[in-house]
Amino acid sequence: MKQLKVDAIKDGTVIDHIPGGKAVQVLKILGGGKEATVSIGMNLNSSKLGKKDIVKIENHELSADQVNRIAIIAPTASITIIRNYDVAEKRKVEIPGKIDNITHCPNPNCITNKEDIRTLFDRYRGADDDKTEFMCHYCERIYPADGLKIKVG
Numbered sequence: 001m002k003q004l005k006v007d008a009i010k011d012g013t014v015i016d017h018i019p020g021g022k023a024v025q026v027l028k029i030l031g032g033g034k035e036a037t038v039s040i041g042m043n044l045n046s047s048k049l050g051k052k053d054i055v056k057i058e059n060h061e062l063s064a065d066q067v068n069r070i071a072i073i074a075p076t077a078s079i080t081i082i083r084n085y086d087v088a089e090k091r092k093v094e095i096p097g098k099i100d101n102i103t104h105c106p107n108p109n110c111i112t113n114k115e116d117i118r119t120l121f122d123r124y125r126g127a128d129d130d131k132t133e134f135m136c137h138y139c140e141r142i143y144p145a146d147g148l149k150i151k152v153g
């Protein structure tokens, strides 16, 4: 049996229940965690997800905006804020209604890929509510959340 060993952190954020293999994208969303100490556990066994990733960020509490960005690629994620070794707050991620300039549009002919324009996607509610899809504000194409490429930096 593989046992997950999570070293306690004094202050910071633990992002758990990230779908297996998505931790790297989560870090991209957070801008690489520049000065924070980040540790990652990948492909850990999870009864809920099969495989999951965990990201721990020391001395950094995620903003609501960052939490919503994470929801785009890891809708199952749970966020725990740690202060002085104690759980100060637990948050569930919420899939945002809009994605403002976080992802590229996958459509190569989209104007956002030709000119310097902020990308904007609106949550698209089709017949199948289980799917998370977004529509590009400019070319009006619809893409699944995990088909959108996160901008780096």
Ligand SMILES: [Zn+2]
Residues within 6 Å of the ligand: 105, 106, 107, 110, 111, 112, 136, 137, 138, 139, 140, 141
């Ligand atoms: Zn587009």
